[in-house]
Amino acid sequence: MANYNSLRTKLTTMLKLVVVLSLSLLAAGVNGELNVGFYQNTCPNAESLIQQAVSDAFANNSGVAPGLLRMHFHDCFVRGCDGSVLLDGNDTEKTSIPNLSLRSVAFDLIDDAKTAVEKECPGIVSCADILAFAARDSANLTGGVTWDVPAGRRDGNMSIASEALTNLPPPSFNATQLVDRFKEKNLTAEEMVLLSGAHTLGRSHCVSFTKRLYQNTSIPDSAAQTDPTLSLAYADLLRNLCPSNSNATDTVTTLMDLITPNTLDNKYYLGVMNNLGLFKSDQALMTQDDLLAFVQEFNANATEWATKFGAAMVQMGRFDVLEGTNGEIRTNCRAVNAANSNSATVKNLLINMYRNYEEW
Numbered sequence: 001m002a003n004y005n006s007l008r009t010k011l012t013t014m015l016k017l018v019v020v021l022s023l024s025l026l027a028a029g030v031n032g033e034l035n036v037g038f039y040q041n042t043c044p045n046a047e048s049l050i051q052q053a054v055s056d057a058f059a060n061n062s063g064v065a066p067g068l069l070r071m072h073f074h075d076c077f078v079r080g081c082d083g084s085v086l087l088d089g090n091d092t093e094k095t096s097i098p099n100l101s102l103r104s105v106a107f108d109l110i111d112d113a114k115t116a117v118e119k120e121c122p123g124i125v126s127c128a129d130i131l132a133f134a135a136r137d138s139a140n141l142t143g144g145v146t147w148d149v150p151a152g153r154r155d156g157n158m159s160i161a162s163e164a165l166t167n168l169p170p171p172s173f174n175a176t177q178l179v180d181r182f183k184e185k186n187l188t189a190e191e192m193v194l195l196s197g198a199h200t201l202g203r204s205h206c207v208s209f210t211k212r213l214y215q216n217t218s219i220p221d222s223a224a225q226t227d228p229t230l231s232l233a234y235a236d237l238l239r240n241l242c243p244s245n246s247n248a249t250d251t252v253t254t255l256m257d258l259i260t261p262n263t264l265d266n267k268y269y270l271g272v273m274n275n276l277g278l279f280k281s282d283q284a285l286m287t288q289d290d291l292l293a294f295v296q297e298f299n300a301n302a303t304e305w306a307t308k309f310g311a312a313m314v315q316m317g318r319f320d321v322l323e324g325t326n327g328e329i330r331t332n333c334r335a336v337n338a339a340n341s342n343s344a345t346v347k348n349l350l351i352n353m354y355r356n357y358e359e360w
């Protein structure tokens with residue numbers, strides 16, 4: 001009887017293994033759209049494990065939330081949402097100047113979340129998906145804003161520093177440049193205005209806006225120095241914080257949304273309407289009629305903004321993704337897999353199955 005029970009346990013284990021194995025091969029073989037609940041059979045706890053990791057890290061350092069939202073954006077704008085922003089190396093995206101907006105606490109969170117999902121289902125959940133889930137969880141923690149994340153992204157194998165510079169919209173962009181850059185990434189002008197709302201959270205380095213404070217240093221008058229679309233009182237405050245020769249190595253940072261700096265909400269638009277947008281690219285939303293209409297609409301209706309923001313994040317998360325058998329599932333989010341390591345995982349699973357079989 002005892003033997004029978006142990007045989008039954010082994011048989012069940014083996015069947016589970018076969019099911020998991022074939023499902024993961026199936027998942028890897030399916031081409032097409034990303035899907036909500038992509039891991040529900042292959043790693044049912046993936047989303048909750050990631051959510052737990054994000055909320056643990058957030059309890060320690062709330063800066064992880066804006067960090068993750070920014071990182072997902074960066075990932076999707078450079079080479080599509082393929083986890084390229086996460087790769088370590090001498091000349092990868094994270095070594096490029098736009099890395100000022102990337103936070104080590106967010107990279108660490110991705111490692112922690114990856115460790116948690118690998119423990120439960122090795123080789124199944126991509127780093128690009130972990131980042132997409134973690135960005136959603138960050139929005140939920142900071143503003144109660146949430147959305148379903150279609151998943152099934154696979155990880156890329158390249159990350160090139162110069163591509164960060166040529167693909168990310170810099171804070172100096174004007175309205176035309178912003179609309180054009182987002183259009184290159186399959187996003188509409190409305191989605192651009194929605195996603196700019198992410199500046200409702202987080203901090204910025206001085207170098208991203210000092211030009212607006214010191215427009216012409218040969219004129220001593222501070223009002224004349226100030227970008228006319230920036231509030232004079234705000235400019236005075238920022239000049240106290242940021243010298244004109246601020247550069248990328250300075251560590252001074254300032255809040256991006258003065259009104260509700262720690263809440264993901266629509267107050268960003270109220271700020272922009274009152275010349276409190278920190279970047280030229282924020283204030284640019286006021287310079288074109290169609291964009292201004294969106295700013296006013298999102299300022300007037302918090303619920304509408306939150307719903308549309310989630311939809312815009314989903315749309316952004318679809319850009320140029322690797323699906324099906326393209327790309328890989330990285331074992332370590334900071335490095336591409338060694339050659340043949342995917343087939344090595346399958347081989348190990350098979351070896352374990354046969355080992356169990358022999359024990360009968």
Ligand SMILES: *[C@@H]1O[C@H](CO)[C@@H](O)[C@H](O)[C@H]1NC(C)=O
Pocket residue numbers: 056057060
């Ligand atoms: C919280 O921060 C402390 C000190 O920085 C660190 O040792 C600990 O691992 C962190 N915990 C989590 C859950 O991130």
Ligand SMILES: *[C@@H]1O[C@H](CO)[C@@H](O)[C@H](O)[C@H]1NC(C)=O
Pocket residue numbers: 088089090
């Ligand atoms: C970065 O460059 C150093 C020195 O050239 C080298 O030792 C190191 O292995 C490189 N690291 C990576 C990840 O390529």
Ligand SMILES: *[C@@H]1O[C@H](CO)[C@@H](O)[C@H](O)[C@H]1NC(C)=O
Pocket residue numbers: 094095096097099100
């Ligand atoms: C960020 O970019 C700067 C400038 O290229 C570089 O010096 C720095 O090492 C980078 N930071 C990281 C974490 O790679």
Ligand SMILES: *[C@@H]1O[C@H](CO)[C@@H](O)[C@H](O)[C@H]1NC(C)=O
Pocket residue numbers: 051137140141146147
């Ligand atoms: C969002 O947060 C609420 C409350 O904190 C939680 O109940 C819910 O499960 C979260 N939603 C997602 C999708 O994580």
Ligand SMILES: *[C@@H]1O[C@H](CO)[C@@H](O)[C@H](O)[C@H]1NC(C)=O
Pocket residue numbers: 157158326327
């Ligand atoms: C990266 O992946 C592409 C196809 O996805 C492949 O052609 C290329 O050889 C890979 N490069 C490396 C360095 O693995």
Ligand SMILES: *[C@@H]1O[C@H](CO)[C@@H](O)[C@H](O)[C@H]1NC(C)=O
Pocket residue numbers: 174175176177
């Ligand atoms: C934005 O800048 C570009 C490049 O400098 C310029 O061609 C364009 O006319 C500018 N658009 C606006 C609205 O100022």
Ligand SMILES: *[C@@H]1O[C@H](CO)[C@@H](O)[C@H](O)[C@H]1NC(C)=O
Pocket residue numbers: 216218219
């Ligand atoms: C700066 O102001 C001075 C004095 O009004 C003027 O002559 C000069 O052209 C201005 N420079 C720029 C770049 O606007």
Ligand SMILES: *[C@@H]1O[C@H](CO)[C@@H](O)[C@H](O)[C@H]1NC(C)=O
Pocket residue numbers: 245246247248249250
């Ligand atoms: C950046 O500014 C700091 C002080 O403001 C200065 O010490 C440092 O030399 C500057 N670095 C560069 C590369 O200009």
Ligand SMILES: *[C@@H]1O[C@H](CO)[C@@H](O)[C@H](O)[C@H]1NC(C)=O
Pocket residue numbers: 301303304305307
């Ligand atoms: C806000 O937008 C929602 C749709 O997103 C709509 O149902 C609601 O009536 C709007 N509220 C106001 C005050 O306009």
Ligand SMILES: *[C@@H]1O[C@H](CO)[C@@H](O)[C@H](O)[C@H]1NC(C)=O
Pocket residue numbers: 186318319320321
């Ligand atoms: C852009 O959107 C179109 C239409 O939705 C889609 O067919 C195309 O694959 C998208 N391009 C990328 C690179 O994601």
